[in-house]
Amino acid sequence: MSLAIRTSGLTKTYGEHRALDNVDLEVEEGSIFGFLGPNGAGKTTLLRMLTGLARPTSGVVQILGHDVTAVDDSIRARIGFLPDVPGFxxxxxxxxxxxxxxxxxxxxxxxxxxxxxxxxxxxxxxDVTTAIGGYSRGMKQRLGVAQALINAPQLLLLDEPTSALDPMGRRDVLDMLTSLRGRTTVFFSTHILADVERVCDTVAILDRGRVVAHGPIQELTSRYAERKVILEVTDAAADLAQDISREPWATSVAVGPTGALEITVTDMDAARRSIPVLVAIRHTGLCRMDAGELGLEDVFVSLVGGGNR
Amino acid sequence: MRGFAAFARKEVLEIVRTWRLWVLPGIVLFFALTGPLMARFTPEILRAVASDQLGQFTLPDPTYADAYTGWIKNLSQIVLFALIIVYGGIVSSERRSGTAVLVLTKPVSRGAFILAKATVHSAFLAVLVVAGTLVTWGGTAIVFGEAPGGALWSASLAWLVFGILFVALMTLLSVVISPTAGAAGAGLGAYALVSIAALWTPLGTYSPAALTGVPTSLALGKSVETFWPVCTALLLAATLVALAVAAFRRQEL
Structure with a gap:
């Protein structure tokens, strides 16, 4: 496996603040890699180190097989970069x-x-002949993507490339990124989960400077989906929720917007055996019971703490 | 040096296409055009408005030397102060606007980035001083009927070396001090220090500090030591640019 990006034990501190904490990351050549995280998670800091704009406090950063801190400027000839707020x-x-x-x-x-x-x-x-100073933010963002591609880069690093774009512009940029699959390694940071789900092969989720999940999207979603059961009953849902919450395999029980119970479990086999028994004891009717299909958003929210931040 | 030519070309275009084309050239040409006229008519204006206060004091008739010293005085004060203020953001403005990030993530070395700026703006200053000196020379010849070239050109070129030293200094200050006003303030402080240092004879004769007074002496046709002040000023300018490169390489963007 050839790696376009590899970081090992990468740490960056600003005084007491640890912006990146022991980040290990591997990005395969030719892949489209989504780097997810809430604001302040450290996404831009990592990109600044990948591009040599900042130096790591400790750890290793390699781009296309070369240590970023040791090589000369020539490695940048093979990279395209779009910062979060491009300056023109x-x-x-x-x-x-x-x-x-x-x-x-x-x-x-x-x-x-x-x-x-x-x-x-x-x-x-x-057909736009006016000076860039008169451009909208979306136009500047599109120009930013264009300048990142001018050298037909081997590795394209994009910091929030779609954040300033309208839906049409977003679609165009994402289509363009998709068209690069296999030829150019695309590494882009974002907090727009739909963009990642749409174009990425692999994703890493960063929270408070730490990588909390890393892998192919399918693998991540299925890994977390196995731990959730959606249950719909005819009546007495609240009483049943209390019964279930007392079970050792249930870590949380919540009532969803449609009235279905969303049960997070530690032992799926135990849950499958016990839930029908509990429903029968309550003499209520079972409408639906299945392992919930989690999207990336659910994985993201569960990993970075959602509204508890 | 990778990226030097392309970035230097951008610097030239930026001068031609933005406010930079008007500020320093406007100031230089204004004083170049008005200097000979002011030298010629200032005594008459003074006699007209304050003859009763002059008493027995008689104002000497103006000569071309008054136009020359006026030109050098304007270069040494107003033009130099304008230069310090204009170049207070020569590097930091690119860092603030994000353009430095976009450029320096391309195959452009930080050394090329700084050197291109120092080189292009020194050349720009040279063009301005030459143009201003030509206008002053011609204006003086028209107004006074005589304008020996040697004194004016030697004085202007000596000042140009001093101006280039300050371009280099402002490049360094703009790297290490982010706010434009802060760098400009430090530049003005450096000028004050240099002026004071020139009062000590060894520094006032052999160091760059001598260039605060040498141009005026040359404009008056006096024979003064120029070799050492010019050489040490150029050496110091090169050192300041090298320091700017070293400091910029250490900075995170």
């Missing part, structure tokens, strides 16, 4: 900015002309 020279037009960025990569004129035309089209800025 407001007096330039989009085409001028892309040309400027292309020159920083020493791209030959003919190739640059072709890429600029293609990327302006992709970002919907072909």
């Amino acid at each position: 020279y407001d007096w330039m037009t989009a085409e001028e900015f892309l040309r400027f960025v292309g020159r920083l990569f020493s791209i030959d004129r003919r190739t640059l002309d072709e890429r600029i035309g293609m990327l302006l089209g992709l970002s919907g800025l072909t």
Whole structure:
């Protein structure tokens, strides 16, 4: 397995504050990797270290097989990067900015002309001739994505790439990321779970500087789905909830918005055997009982604490 | 040095396409145009408005030397102060706006980033001083009928070295002090220190501090030591830029 990104024991502290705490991460080449976390979790800090803008307090950061802190500037020729709030020279037009960025990569004129035309089209800025200073945030974000692609990067690092976009713009960017699958490794941070579910193969969830989950989305959701049972009964749901909450295998019982019981369990086999018995003891009717299909959002909320933050 | 040429080109375009084209050039050309006229007519204006207060004191007739010293005085004070204020954000403004992050995540070294700025803006200052000196020279010739070139050009070029030293200093200060006003304040403080240091004869003769007075002496046609002040000023400017590069490399963005 070839790795585009590898961090090991990566820690970053600012005074007493530990922004990243012993982060171990592996991103396979060619994958689309979603880096999820609530605001302040440390996503941008990690991206700053991946791009060499900040140095780790301890640990290892490797990009495309090279230690970021040890290599010269040449490794950046193979990377595309979009910061969370991209800064542009407001007096330039989009085409001028892309040309400027292309020159920083020493791209030959003919190739640059072709890429600029293609990327302006992709970002919907072909006919926009005004200076960047007059652009909306969405236009700047689309230009930011375009400049990150000007060098046809081997690794694309994006910090919240869709946060400022309208639904159409979001769809276009996500489609574009999907089209890069297999050719370019895409690593993007976001707190928009739907985006991750839509395009990512693999995901890591960061909370308070720690990676609390890491793996393929299917694996994560199925791992947590096995621990939840959805139960619908004809009546006496509240009494049944009390009975279930006393069971040793039940860690929590909640009444969902439709009246169904959502039971988090530690031992699925025990729950499957006991729940029908408890329903029968209550002389109530069983309408539905199944292992709940959790989405990434449920996994995310359960791991980072949801409203308890 | 990777990325130098492309980034330097951006710096040039930024001068041409933004307010930078108007501020320093506007100030320099204003004083270059008005300097000879002010030198020519100031005694007459004074006689007209304050003849009764002058008493027995007679004002000498103006000469081309008055135009030259006026030009150097304006360079040494107003233009230098404007330069310090304008370049207080030469690096920090890019860090604040986020453009430095976008550029420095490309194959551009931090050394190239700083060197391109110092080089382009020193060259820009040189163009301004040459243009301003040409205008002053021509204006002086028209107004006074005579304008020997040697004194004016040697004085202006000596000041240019001093100006380049301050471009280098502001580059360093803008790296280590984020607020533009803070860097500008430190730059003005450095100028005050240099002016005081020039009062001590060894420093006032051989160090960059001598360049606070040397241009005026040259403009008056006096023979003064220029080799050591110019050499030490250029050496110090190079050192300041090197320090700026080293400090910028250590910074997290």
